[in-house]
Amino acid sequence: MTVTESGMKQFRVKTYARRESRITPAQKKALAEFLSLYELPLTDSPICVSEVFPGTSRFAIEVGFGDGETLVHRAQQNKTTAYLGIEVYRPGVGKCLLQLHKNNVKNVRVSTNDARDVLLQQVPSNEVNEFIILFPDPWPKLRHRKRRLVNSEFIELCVDRLAIGGTILVVTDSSDYAQQVLEILEENPNLESMTAEQDAAAVQDKLWQTRYARKASLSGSQVFELLYKHSA
Numbered sequence: 001m002t003v004t005e006s007g008m009k010q011f012r013v014k015t016y017a018r019r020e021s022r023i024t025p026a027q028k029k030a031l032a033e034f035l036s037l038y039e040l041p042l043t044d045s046p047i048c049v050s051e052v053f054p055g056t057s058r059f060a061i062e063v064g065f066g067d068g069e070t071l072v073h074r075a076q077q078n079k080t081t082a083y084l085g086i087e088v089y090r091p092g093v094g095k096c097l098l099q100l101h102k103n104n105v106k107n108v109r110v111s112t113n114d115a116r117d118v119l120l121q122q123v124p125s126n127e128v129n130e131f132i133i134l135f136p137d138p139w140p141k142l143r144h145r146k147r148r149l150v151n152s153e154f155i156e157l158c159v160d161r162l163a164i165g166g167t168i169l170v171v172t173d174s175s176d177y178a179q180q181v182l183e184i185l186e187e188n189p190n191l192e193s194m195t196a197e198q199d200a201a202a203v204q205d206k207l208w209q210t211r212y213a214r215k216a217s218l219s220g221s222q223v224f225e226l227l228y229k230h231s232a
């Protein structure tokens with residue numbers, strides 16, 4: 001790691017509220033028993049995707065997967081896609097591991113590290129076919145806005161890691177976060193909007209799987225879906 005990167009790490013803000021909170025005995029047990037089977041430990045050099053995920057032909061990353069409902073669902077639907085799920089919240093990781101194990105899912109690896117470190121250090125450039133970012137922490141207070149994960153630096157990193165034709169999906173029920181992300185995506189010369197081309201049924205199918213999507217739906221909040229493609 002360069003001095004600049006380690007400096008960035010030291011002074012940067014946290015984008016998540018917490019890593020730990022009440023954890024059920026089942027989640028604790030899952031972390032103890034299954035994390036080593038699914039974990040992608042943090043390293044300083046980019047992974048070889050075909051070695052980590054043998055037998056897969058596409059590479060997708062879900063950032064901040066929460067309880068992992070979408071991750072597990074998608075991985076079961078698309079068995080030849082490699083899924084790297086990144087989540088710092090340990091009870092969520094525990095819940096996800098339980099489902100991965102129960103359903104004998106083979107094409108998922110989980111990282112419990114900060115997504116910015118994982119992308120920076122471990123994900124090779126031009127290899128990701130799909131980024132999925134569902135309901136990133138909205139940090140609604142003005143003084144907390146700097147903690148929003150999806151900022152221009154983060155999008156730049158994602159775009160570098162995307163393969164040509166690869167997509168970034170960001171879904172949020174915060175209108176001003178959606179506006180902020182939209183501006184960043186629109187300004188990026190390598191991205192083109194596919195938002196209008198989304199298949200509504202497919203979007204619904206992936207979304208009902210997340211806890212925050214259900215919360216948004218119950219409270220009647222509008223949900224914004226931004227889908228962009230790496231065009232060149």
Ligand SMILES: C[S@@+](CC[C@H](N)C(=O)[O-])C[C@H]1O[C@@H](n2cnc3c(N)ncnc32)[C@H](O)[C@@H]1O
Nearest residue numbers: 015016064066088089114115134135210211212
């Ligand atoms: C509001 S929750 C949404 C969870 C899930 N995607 C859903 O829709 O139910 C946002 C999640 O992003 C995770 N998160 C925030 N910053 C992160 C980071 N830098 N690296 C990894 N995960 C992060 C948080 O721990 C939290 O679980």
